[in-house]
Amino acid sequence: AQKVTQAQTEISVVEKEDVTLDCVYETRDTTYYLFWYKQPPSGELVFLIRRNSFDEQNEISGRYSWNFQKSTSSFNFTITASQVVDSAVYFCALRAGGTSYGKLTFGQGTILTVHP
Amino acid sequence: EAGVAQSPRYKIIEKRQSVAFWCNPISGHATLYWYQQILGQGPKLLIQFQNNGVVDDSQLPKDRFSAERLKGVDSTLKIQPAKLEDSAVYLCASSLVPGRGRTNEKLFFGSGTQLSVL
Numbered sequence: 001a002q003k004v005t006q007a008q009t010e011i012s013v014v015e016k017e018d019v020t021l022d023c024v025y026e027t028r029d030t031t032y033y034l035f036w037y038k039q040p041p042s043g044e045l046v047f048l049i050r051r052n053s054f055d056e057q058n059e060i061s062g063r064y065s066w067n068f069q070k071s072t073s074s075f076n077f078t079i080t081a082s083q084v085v086d087s088a089v090y091f092c093a094l095r096a097g098g099t100s101y102g103k104l105t106f107g108q109g110t111i112l113t114v115h116p
Numbered sequence: 117e118a119g120v121a122q123s124p125r126y127k128i129i130e131k132r133q134s135v136a137f138w139c140n141p142i143s144g145h146a147t148l149y150w151y152q153q154i155l156g157q158g159p160k161l162l163i164q165f166q167n168n169g170v171v172d173d174s175q176l177p178k179d180r181f182s183a184e185r186l187k188g189v190d191s192t193l194k195i196q197p198a199k200l201e202d203s204a205v206y207l208c209a210s211s212l213v214p215g216r217g218r219t220n221e222k223l224f225f226g227s228g229t230q231l232s233v234l
Contacts, residue, residue, distance in 0.1 A: 004158070033221065035221075042227055043205065043207075043227040043228045044119070044120070044207075044225040044226055044227045044228070045159070045207070045209075045223070045225040046225075047222045047223060047224075050221050050222070091158050091159075093158070095221075099172075100164060100171050100172050101147070101211070101221060102147060102149055102161075102164060102209070102211055102221065102223055103161050103164065103172055104159075104161065104223075105158075106157075106158025106159050106160070107158050108156065108157055108158055109156075109157075109158055
């Protein structure tokens with residue numbers, strides 16, 4: 001069975017602060033894929049990143065960075081110099097290697113509010 | 117490029133009534149998904165189509181939920197009869213067929229249909 005836990009239900013920061021969203025996962029598979037999606041108030045989920053279990057390199061994309069640590073089963077997401085437009089619900093998700101493409105197990109989500 | 121279109125945006129029904137949701141995926145996307153998102157939870161996959169065939173419906177409550185994908189393009193999801201616990205946002209997503217070299221596994225989501233069952 002797979003499980004994704006996002007322990008932070010809500011986070012509130014002031015603009016320009018850095019913020020880290022935590023994600024811990026459980027799976028028995030040796031091959032798996034991890035994702036982050038953003039859900040703005042409009043409702044549609046927006047893909048941010050996919051990592052496979054064999055690639056533990058951290059990744060940076062603009063103000064976004066991701067830290068993948070297999071030893072702690074974590075895939076944390078950091079936003080540097082947060083902006084009001086970053087306010088959204090952020091979901092971490094997992095897909096086992098043996099399951100169908102797109103069959104994601106999502107965490108409960110973290111509501112991020114960035115105040116001006 | 118047009119995104120994934122869903123309608124209606126909101127629907128309110130009484131329990132035991134039936135309801136249907138419609139989805140039009142991005143042009144050229146062979147794979148279509150229906151996810152259910154209950155308030156305060158992450159989305160859960162209900163059914164996945166590739167073209168007009170079902171790939172995975174293991175989490176679809178088949179006694180009351182049904183879905184079809186007409187001619188491998190549009191899709192409808194139906195609930196009959198609805199229960200109170202079906203209140204949720206129903207999200208449709210689409211993606212390209214996975215293939216060699218396609219590593220981003222990017223799903224494109226619609227804005228969803230918010231269903232309230234009273």
